[in-house]
Amino acid sequence: MKALRALRTITTTLSPKPHKTPLNPTFLHHFYSAQPQEEDPSHNLNSSDSENGSDSVFDSTHYTIPGLGSETNAQAPQQPTWDEKYREKADGLIFGKDTQKRKLKILEEEEERRRRLLAKALLEAALEAADDEDEEEEEVVVKEEDQKSLSVGIIGAPNAGKSALTNYMVGTKVAAVSRKTNTTTHEVLGVMTKENTQICFFDTPGLMLDKSGYIHKDMKVRVESAWSSVNLYDVLIVIFDVDRHLTRPDQRVIKLIQHMGSQPHPKQKRILCINKVDLVKKKKDLLKAAKQFEDLPGFERYFMISGLKGYGVKDLTQYLMEQAVKRPWDEDPFTLSEEVMKNISLEVVRERLLDHVHQEIPYQIEHRLMDWKELRDGSLRIEQHLITHKLSQRKILVGKNGSKIGRIGIEANEELRSIFKREVHLILQVRLK
Known part of the structure; x- marks a missing residue:
């Protein structure tokens, strides 16, 4: 079990740390979050979307979040999500004139750090392999x-x-x-x-x-x-x-x-x-x-x-x-029932909601599970709606440029992936009743 836990933490341990920059994060927000997007003439907003606004919807598929060893995601070609001219301006502000050299140096240093951490993690797993045999418990079927x-x-x-x-x-x-x-x-x-x-x-x-x-x-x-x-x-x-x-x-x-x-x-x-x-x-x-x-x-x-x-x-x-x-057991001890998993998804989002939204607002919001679907690749698609009774509550919950609902969604999505041990596509939508 110790070796297994060590190997499971490799992905988390090796995840690159965010590069610190003295620039004002609000300034960079204009390049990375609020940049103009190309309009798709084939896409028409329905009345519901136009009424609530795109900022009121969090969709985890819009964010690059490391998967749990998902090969499908690694092989699927990703379309660029940034406007190139805004990306060039932002890179220039962060790295200076020698953008490519600075980028290459950072990547080389990060790769070296990843190799050292990987070697250390594999060594620890090998040393603890003997202990695993004693601690590992087999799934015994009880009559x-x-x-x-x-x-x-x-x-x-x-x-x-x-x-x-x-x-x-x-x-x-x-x-x-x-x-x-x-x-x-x-x-x-x-x-x-x-x-x-x-x-x-x-x-x-x-x-x-x-x-x-x-x-x-x-x-x-x-x-x-x-x-x-x-x-x-x-x-x-x-x-x-x-x-x-x-x-x-x-x-x-x-x-x-x-x-x-x-x-x-x-x-x-x-x-x-x-x-x-x-x-x-x-x-x-x-x-x-x-x-x-x-x-x-x-x-x-x-x-x-x-x-x-x-x-x-x-x-x-x-x-x-x-x-x-x-008396006979009520639940399968080796798997979570779908009903329990649905409750967990609601509770995790609710916890994040309570952490980020204050006063009486969290208690006045209607929280509904609208869709729960297991996809062919084994991942889960979860859609939840947060329904407010006042426009002022909706604005507070959404935040500036969707920052608050986005933060709630990202944290909840990460925690659900950790609990369910699989990819989770979480969609949160804020609506006005």
């Missing part, structure tokens, strides 16, 4: 009568770390993780399979409570599904942000934990996970906070964890493995 399964619901206050814990335990990003609250808007299934045991995780929206301790009316539709599904799981994890409790205590969170503990279910085990312990600097503060909950009824076990860093997650995983019951 149905020997299979064990467990359904786990993760619930708690907004931004308590539910998504981060789910992603860490499953090992694949299945839910949006962002600094903003309430980033999960629907249940997302994550599956962890070890030996003969499979655990299915259901990450629910953060339970929004108003000052009186009731569900916030603005999030009522989203959160009602979380409450209605609470009793459907074999194990319910109630997660609690201890760092926030120590710095900005909220009685609504205490009421939520007490509410979950006071309504036990006869066929369900409930546990309390005190999360984000890595952010608490003083151990005595952590122990003091934990003591507040040790006498609460309804919880079978307590765990101190960091869902982001993984502290204490091993003990939690072992406990869940012990609770599994004999």
Whole structure:
């Protein structure tokens, strides 16, 4: 496995680093991003395109992104995408008069660096080959009568770390993780399979409570599904942000934990996970906070964890493995189902949206998966629409010359390629409702 990981990182390691230049990036933007394009007389814009504008659409096929060993892309002739006179002007500004010599020197230096890194990576892979034989696990087919399964619901206050814990335990990003609250808007299934045991995780929206301790009316539709599904799981994890409790205590969170503990279910085990312990600097503060909950009824076990860093997650995983019951698995352990992959694609884009667009705008945008298609070469074509209700919101989301939606699209496309281990053609379109 170590050798395989080393070889997988070769492409990333050898990717040329961007050449630094003292020029104003805004100035170069006029040459590379806003240059005039030749008009194709055979192409007629429809009313939808003209209304939304070309800047409001991100298409990953318009960007040169290194593939995952795709021979098809390497062999396909690429048409020049730059206007030659603008390219010459920009090259002159960057390299000076001796443009060709400077370019050749940079290419030679880069090639030498690539060769050294390649040799180093191959040497490390060869040295670790012996370790791979011991660590490599074969895909063993478990008979149905020997299979064990467990359904786990993760619930708690907004931004308590539910998504981060789910992603860490499953090992694949299945839910949006962002600094903003309430980033999960629907249940997302994550599956962890070890030996003969499979655990299915259901990450629910953060339970929004108003000052009186009731569900916030603005999030009522989203959160009602979380409450209605609470009793459907074999194990319910109630997660609690201890760092926030120590710095900005909220009685609504205490009421939520007490509410979950006071309504036990006869066929369900409930546990309390005190999360984000890595952010608490003083151990005595952590122990003091934990003591507040040790006498609460309804919880079978307590765990101190960091869902982001993984502290204490091993003990939690072992406990869940012990609770599994004999029944057939629900998911194929070696492949992601199409439904899970669709959810992942939505969550990854949503996470990037939350990182780049601020205030209340991300929560007011309708996010839809419009098209999902596996192409003949094995790549995925994913089209998603981001629908805004105000023209001002659309302008903010698109950004100047499509810069913001372009950045969101590029980052999301790269992450999806890494998760799915294949080429992804992501198309994001911003529309006004």
